[in-house]
Amino acid sequence: MIDLSKLLSLKMRTAVWIIDIEHSTIPWCNKAAEILLEDSLTEIESGNRAIGGSLKKRLLTHLERYDEGSPLAFKWHFIAKDGTHYNCHGSVVSLSDGRKGLAVEAHPVIDQALPVVTHLDDPLLGEEGIFKRFKTLPFAIFDSEGNSVSCSERFVSLFGDITNLRGIFEASSAANSFVERLAKQESLSQEIRLLTLDGVRWHRIEAFSDQISAYTYLLVDDIQEARDHEVALFKLHNYDNLTSLPNRNLLYQQLEKALINAKKRNRQFGLLYLDLDGFKVINDTFGHRVGDELIQRVAERVKGSIPTRSCLYRLGGDEFVVVLENVESIEELEDIAKAIMSNAISTYPVAKMEMMITSSIGIACYPQHANDIDSLLKNADAAMYQAKSMGHNMYFVYENRMAENINAHLTLGGGLRKAIDEEEFELYYQPKIRLSDETTVGAEALIRWFHPELGMISPDNFIPLAEESGLILPLGEWVIRRACRQLQEWRELGYPPICVSVNLSGRQFMQTNLVDMVKQVLDETGVDPKYLELELTESMLMADGQQTIVKLHNFRKLGLTLSIDDFGTGYSSLAYLKKFPIQALKIDRSFIKDLGVNCDDNAIVKASIVMAHSLNLKVVAEGVEKRSQVDILKEYKCDEIQGYYFAKPMSSQDFLGYMDSHTMFYE
Numbered sequence: 001m002i003d004l005s006k007l008l009s010l011k012m013r014t015a016v017w018i019i020d021i022e023h024s025t026i027p028w029c030n031k032a033a034e035i036l037l038e039d040s041l042t043e044i045e046s047g048n049r050a051i052g053g054s055l056k057k058r059l060l061t062h063l064e065r066y067d068e069g070s071p072l073a074f075k076w077h078f079i080a081k082d083g084t085h086y087n088c089h090g091s092v093v094s095l096s097d098g099r100k101g102l103a104v105e106a107h108p109v110i111d112q113a114l115p116v117v118t119h120l121d122d123p124l125l126g127e128e129g130i131f132k133r134f135k136t137l138p139f140a141i142f143d144s145e146g147n148s149v150s151c152s153e154r155f156v157s158l159f160g161d162i163t164n165l166r167g168i169f170e171a172s173s174a175a176n177s178f179v180e181r182l183a184k185q186e187s188l189s190q191e192i193r194l195l196t197l198d199g200v201r202w203h204r205i206e207a208f209s210d211q212i213s214a215y216t217y218l219l220v221d222d223i224q225e226a227r228d229h230e231v232a233l234f235k236l237h238n239y240d241n242l243t244s245l246p247n248r249n250l251l252y253q254q255l256e257k258a259l260i261n262a263k264k265r266n267r268q269f270g271l272l273y274l275d276l277d278g279f280k281v282i283n284d285t286f287g288h289r290v291g292d293e294l295i296q297r298v299a300e301r302v303k304g305s306i307p308t309r310s311c312l313y314r315l316g317g318d319e320f321v322v323v324l325e326n327v328e329s330i331e332e333l334e335d336i337a338k339a340i341m342s343n344a345i346s347t348y349p350v351a352k353m354e355m356m357i358t359s360s361i362g363i364a365c366y367p368q369h370a371n372d373i374d375s376l377l378k379n380a381d382a383a384m385y386q387a388k389s390m391g392h393n394m395y396f397v398y399e400n401r402m403a404e405n406i407n408a409h410l411t412l413g414g415g416l417r418k419a420i421d422e423e424e425f426e427l428y429y430q431p432k433i434r435l436s437d438e439t440t441v442g443a444e445a446l447i448r449w450f451h452p453e454l455g456m457i458s459p460d461n462f463i464p465l466a467e468e469s470g471l472i473l474p475l476g477e478w479v480i481r482r483a484c485r486q487l488q489e490w491r492e493l494g495y496p497p498i499c500v501s502v503n504l505s506g507r508q509f510m511q512t513n514l515v516d517m518v519k520q521v522l523d524e525t526g527v528d529p530k531y532l533e534l535e536l537t538e539s540m541l542m543a544d545g546q547q548t549i550v551k552l553h554n555f556r557k558l559g560l561t562l563s564i565d566d567f568g569t570g571y572s573s574l575a576y577l578k579k580f581p582i583q584a585l586k587i588d589r590s591f592i593k594d595l596g597v598n599c600d601d602n603a604i605v606k607a608s609i610v611m612a613h614s615l616n617l618k619v620v621a622e623g624v625e626k627r628s629q630v631d632i633l634k635e636y637k638c639d640e641i642q643g644y645y646f647a648k649p650m651s652s653q654d655f656l657g658y659m660d661s662h663t664m665f666y667e
């Protein structure tokens with residue numbers, strides 16, 4: 001017959017030991033405990049391991065109160081030398097001389113693969129009374145028919161009154177295979193889901209069959225916590241916390257598999273690289289909480305837009321990847337991009353606002369565009385950049401030339417700092433015309449970068465880079481100073497002053513000392529503040545309500561004019577703008593483009609003008625290219641217009657010529 005105490009010593013993964021509290025010794029421990037208590041092994045062997053004074057006192061009080069065999073009603077924490085945490089619980093046992101001791105069980109909080117030992121002499125525990133002593137350990141004996149012979153109290157408390165071995169296997173219907181395997185071998189160790197009174201939980205079973213008695217000895221160890229921990233760890237490593245989408249790790253794993261499959265079966269697979277348009281500005285302006293919520297909504301919508309056989313991953317930030325295996329043609333990937341784009345058109349309700357956000361998408365396919373995973377991702381990224389540089393909500397399929405563009409983009413970023421130092425920038429000026437008499441009343445200053453190799457670079461290409469790198473702050477300051485100096489130069493040349501507007505970027509607007517900086521430039525250049533106008537965007541105003549209002553009032557106190565640029569493309573309504581001390585709004589050129597062609601645009605422009613006037617705001621229409629648009633805007637009583645129909649942005653030198661040849665309005 002198998003010695004059950006030996007079995008407990010040898011095979012139980014849970015560390016178990018007995019404490020003689022009175023004598024401060026540990027008269028018995030199993031191998032797992034021996035490893036756990038390694039630091040005091042010598043003392044354990046010599047029976048001299050001391051028990052800390054306070055624990056001793058606490059335990060002794062409990063011993064007095066509890067009967068032999070009773071589990072203590074409390075657990076305590078034990079930190080092993082290697083830093084692993086254990087939950088300990090114990091039950092009162094009788095020691096060989098009849099005194100009371102404590103049997104302790106330590107369950108790792110994180111799974112610990114404690115090695116199984118091959119030998120141990122157990123000097124103290126005989127088989128007799130073992131069920132009584134180790135009430136807290138779950139073990140049981142079954143006969144050759146699987147009928148229960150004896151169970152520890154812990155076993156019964158876990159599994160109920162089990163009459164037959166098969167009863168605990170109900171959750172996995174593995175009873176037959178387990179019994180069959182055990183018939184063929186002496187011992188068996190298996191991780192399996194067992195049906196307990198608390199539901200189905202993962203356990204490790206150590207089973208032994210005694211050939212002579214035909215008894216089966218079963219030790220079970222609840223490893224659910226460890227399994228949960230593993231699952232949590234897996235999720236942490238492989239899934240994105242915010243969206244619950246698989247992350248970069250799983251993306252690489254799927255791509256590796258897809259590549260092997262595609263090579264073996266001569267198939268294609270492709271990916272779409274998505275980057276949200278202008279997400280950074282939203283994040284900077286509205287804060288990360290709003291940004292995070294928007295990312296969640298976008299992830300849900302994109303997921304709902306793609307075929308079920310494709311998979312969506314979040315790479316981090318505002319970047320996502322869709323992978324589709326067994327692609328028949330590139331059009332399949334393009335169709336996915338089109339579906340994502342068309343679904344992006346409706347707004348996202350986020351933080352009590354209606355937000356709009358689109359994405360730029362790059363497509364690359366194996367084997368046409370790359371033969372390995374990294375190049376495929378890189379090329380899809382390059383195609384995405386191409387889409388971004390062409391505008392918003394666009395997709396591009398990779399072509400070789402795109403790799404060169406992305407290099408240019410990187411070089412641009414690097415060259416910006418140098419460009420600021422070496423003054424490679426210039427301000428261009430576009431006239432603003434008063435509609436009632438078509439006289440020029442002001443100008444908008446627009447920055448240009450004259451790159452020594454790449455020639456003139458449009459602000460749409462480098463302002464986002466400057467924003468990303470923070471260089472927008474010195475650059476923005478340069479623009480304001482340059483515009484003010486220009487006003488002074490024109491005055492010195494004898495031209496009466498006109499009003500010049502400059503654009504502020506989101507990050508620049510958040511600059512804490514912005515008002516002071518503008519004031520200093522005005523003082524330094526001697527420009528009358530009424531000739532300087534700042535163009536803000538709707539999203540800037542949404543940022544931090546109170547601080548924004550304070551900043552705007554401070555600008556007003558300085559005497560500047562404030563206007564809202566690109567009106568209609570953001571998130572605010574005219575009613576909302578009423579809160580802010582602004583004097584003008586500029587209707588975005590996307591509404592002007594189809595004036596007279598698209599009835600909706602006509603209605604929007606007309607209504608915006610009427611409402612703006614009712615709020616005492618001046619209205620400027622930008623992007624006016626045709627006489628017909630001028631006439632419609634005149635009919636709608638728009639105040640000022642700006643656009644190629646009258647003049648394109650021009651250098652300061654050319655603007656002098658313009659002023660000489662056009663009717664200018666001066667106060």
Ligand SMILES: Nc1nc2c(ncn2[C@@H]2O[C@@H]3COP(=O)(O)O[C@H]4[C@@H](O)[C@H](n5cnc6c(=O)[nH]c(N)nc65)O[C@@H]4COP(=O)(O)O[C@H]3[C@H]2O)c(=O)[nH]1
Pocket residue numbers: 430445446447458459460463476479502503504505565566589622623624625642643644645649
């Ligand atoms: N198709 C068409 N376009 C027209 C017409 N009339 C004007 N435009 C263009 O529309 C843009 C108007 O400027 P924005 O909306 O403030 O948009 C500006 C502004 O947001 C930004 N930007 C320009 N200069 C600065 C600057 O100094 N600081 C900051 N932060 N942003 C700037 O870059 C954007 C693009 O500037 P630009 O390329 O100069 O493009 C300018 C202008 O050249 C027209 O009739 N038809």
